[in-house]
Amino acid sequence: MQKKNVILNYALLILGSIIAAFALEKILVPSKIMDGGMVGIAMIISTLTKLPLGILTIVLNFPLVWIGGRKLEKSFFTRTITAMAVFSVALELFGTEPFHKIIITEDKLLATVFGGLD
DSSP: OHHHHHHHHHHHHHHHHHHHHHHIIIIIHHHTOOOSHHHHHHHHHHHHHOOOHHHHHHHHHHHHHHHHHHHSOHHHHHHHHHHHHHHHHHHHHHTSGGGTTOOOOOOHHHHHHHHHHO
């Protein structure tokens, strides 16, 4: 039973990371609405420098995750690295050409509401 829980937890972690990346890349970024925390800082830097958002997310979050991983248990570090890696890869994937055609909304108010739900 324990192994099933671990697999389910990782599957949900990966699914949540993909959904969050999709919402960020297809709702907030096109509407020029900034997120909070390190992702928001990465969005600002990406907007100013045109550096990839996924790479900036990893670079900015890694020092904090490393410190947290040293102070907390190993499973925290493993889950966090997994979520961060999937989120960053998904951000890059959803920012590529095949996904440019997907438009969720052009209304800034609606984008703010949708972005606040992710």
